[in-house]
Amino acid sequence: MARVIPSYCGLPAWTSRAFLTTAVLVATSALAADVLDGNALKRLVHQDCGSCHGLSLKGGLGPDLRSKSLDHYDADVLTDVILDGIPGTAMPPWRPLISEExxxxIARYLLESEAQ
Ligand code: HEC
Known part of the structure; x- marks a missing residue:
């Protein structure tokens, strides 16, 4: 599927700052991971995401979400796809329903093979 993935090549000057912000976010979310309800999120992935992507995430209306099909994404880009959806397609934004954490x-869960 042709999609523009943000390029991390030819990085402009603001990158080191963005990197720091990311590092802080990652550190914060590592703490937040303790309070996230993994079982509830797994249920959401398989039932809600699964209603379009297939209960076993092998694809349906939406494409296959197993990690081998998502290796063109890094966790940050995947998080954005989940939060903002894919405009002009049936992939909805989840920002109104779930937090960034x-x-x-979910992005990390999908990228690890555990979701299969
Ligand atoms: C209403 C149906 C629907 C639901 C619910 C849904 N998706 Fe999607 N999703 C789609 C469709 C359709 C596409 C393909 C869009 C396109 O044509 O590019 C898609 C695309 C994606 C992609 C891009 C896949 C790729 O290979 O580029 C990801 C990642 C994704 N969805 C994750 C999720 C996650 C995670 C959830 C649950 C939080 C979810 N989706 C829920 C319909 C849905």
Whole structure:
């Protein structure tokens, strides 16, 4: 599927600052991971995401979400796709329903093979 993935090549001057922000976010979400309800989020992934992507995430209306099909994403980009959806398609934004930490948890869950 052709999609523009933000390029991390030819990084402009603000990157080191963005990197710091990311590092802080990652550190914060590592703490937040303790309070996220992993079982509830797994249920959301398999039932809600699964209603379009297939209960076993192998694809349906939406594409296959197993980690081998998502290796063109890094966790940050995947988190954004989950939060903002894919405009002009049936992939909805989840920002109104879940927190950024939860979206990031889901992104990491999908990228690890545990979701299969
Ligand atoms: C209403 C149906 C629907 C639901 C619910 C849904 N999606 Fe999607 N999703 C889609 C469709 C359709 C696409 C393909 C959009 C396109 O044509 O690019 C998609 C695309 C994606 C992609 C991009 C896949 C790729 O290979 O580029 C990801 C990642 C994704 N969805 C994750 C999720 C997650 C995580 C959830 C649950 C939090 C979810 N989706 C819930 C319909 C849905």
């Amino acid at each position: 939860e979206a990031e948890w």
